[in-house]
Amino acid sequence: MYRDIATHVYKRAVAFGEGNDAVYNIPGWAWLVILLDIIVFLPFAYMVGYTLNNIFPVLAMIEDPSPPAYEPVSLNTDADSLAEDNAALADEAARGGQDTQAISSSFRALHRTLYAISGLRSYFRGLAAWIVLTVSGLIVYSIIKETFIPNFVAVIIAGVCLVQLYTAWLHIVISAPSPKRFYQRLPPFKQAFQACALPTVAYMLALEIHTAFPKWLAGAMGMTTLDPNNPGQVPQPKAGDSWKGLIVFIVAIALTVFVTIPAHVVLTRVQASLLPEEDETIVPFDRSFQGKLEPAIIGGRGYVTIIDAWQTFSRASWIRLVKLYVKIFLVSFAVYFAMMLVLIPEVFLIAAHSQKVE
Numbered sequence: 263m264y265r266d267i268a269t270h271v272y273k274r275a276v277a278f279g280e281g282n283d284a285v286y287n288i289p290g291w292a293w294l295v296i297l298l299d300i301i302v303f304l305p306f307a308y309m310v311g312y313t314l315n316n317i318f319p320v321l322a323m324i325e326d327p328s329p330p331a332y333e334p335v336s337l338n339t340d341a342d343s344l345a346e347d348n349a350a351l352a353d354e355a356a357r358g359g360q361d362t363q364a365i366s367s368s369f370r371a372l373h374r375t376l377y378a379i380s381g382l383r384s385y386f387r388g389l390a391a392w393i394v395l396t397v398s399g400l401i402v403y404s405i406i407k408e409t410f411i412p413n414f415v416a417v418i419i420a421g422v423c424l425v426q427l428y429t430a431w432l433h434i435v436i437s438a439p440s441p442k443r444f445y446q447r448l449p450p451f452k453q454a455f456q457a458c459a460l461p462t463v464a465y466m467l468a469l470e471i472h473t474a475f476p477k478w479l480a481g482a483m484g485m486t487t488l489d490p491n492n493p494g495q496v497p498q499p500k501a502g503d504s505w506k507g508l509i510v511f512i513v514a515i516a517l518t519v520f521v522t523i524p525a526h527v528v529l530t531r532v533q534a535s536l537l538p539e540e541d542e543t544i545v546p547f548d549r550s551f552q553g554k555l556e557p558a559i560i561g562g563r564g565y566v567t568i569i570d571a572w573q574t575f576s577r578a579s580w581i582r583l584v585k586l587y588v589k590i591f592l593v594s595f596a597v598y599f600a601m602m603l604v605l606i607p608e609v610f611l612i613a614a615h616s617q618k619v620e
Contacts (some may be wrong), residue, residue, distance in 0.1 A: 292615075299604075309477060315590060315594070323526070324543070366582060395424060395431055425564065426451045432530060435446055456563075472521060480506065531551075
């Protein structure tokens with residue numbers, strides 16, 4: 263949504279500047295304003311784009327809905343005591359005691375859990391692995407799409423090729439700090455491929471459907487849309503665009519709730535089932551998946567299937583997860599809206615004090 267808004271503003275700017283080859287010098291103080299904007303807003307942008315949209319959801323996806331033996335971590339607890347004293351309770355959460363409220367049911371509880379590990383740095387845990395995963399995905403995708411393979415198939419193949427790295431990132435995010443480097447936490451590729459290849463394909467297909475279907479629906483209804491092949495032209499709205507846009511929005515939300523999120527949940531829980539025994543989780547986590555996980559040491563798979571991952575995620579967990587996504591959307595919207603309230607006046611102020619080069 264925010265990308266679409268930014269794209270629309272950009273196209274307006276392009277349209278405004280079409281046919282105008284004039285060059286302008288911005289005032290010297292504008293660079294200081296830009297630098298301050300980067301310093302102030304970049305951490306918030308990363309926190310929204312990475313922490314809220316990646317870390318918070320996966321913690322909710324693996325958390326046991328009723329963690330009897332789990333005790334919330336004190337804000338004064340350091341990383342070592344977390345790993346030694348509290349994290350083991352998280353893995354034993356489903357084995358007895360009194361029910362407590364799920365950590366992922368509130369932003370405050372998630373903040374306290376992360377902050378107790380290593381302060382604000384925990385908001386960006388796994389970031390190095392995520393960057394490597396993103397760059398590797400772009401490289402693999404770029405190589406594959408140069409062949410005869412369609413783009414959407416290339417995306418799926420790239421995702422399957424990186425199941426090992428994606429799984430390692432998840433393990434870093436959900437577990438207590440480890441002295442190992444992220445590349446030392448890569449699961450065996452054969453095991454990661456056997457466990458995660460199919461759920462990865464399902465998740466990538468879900469993302470493609472979520473992206474492509476609303477666009478197709480808008481075109482099928484004759485809704486006015488931006489032409490990506492002609493970025494300098496901003497089309498004029500037509501009668502009926504409002505209700506058509508509402509339908510597209512509702513369909514997009516429905517696809518998110520009933521297609522994309524379920525596929526993500528299944529993939530995440532299958533990846534979590536590969537977590538090594540020596541790694542303790544930072545939220546309550548039932549390693550046995552209600553007894554469905556058979557360890558490889560006794561001849562089992564060593565991971566759960568798609569059906570097991572789906573069946574062991576309770577209705578209460580689904581409700582909690584959807585509520586978390588609603589909170590993430592509202593917080594993200596508020597942050598970006600606040601940034602726009604500052605940045606847009608700055609743009610006009612800088613433009614007003616810029617001088618045309620003759």
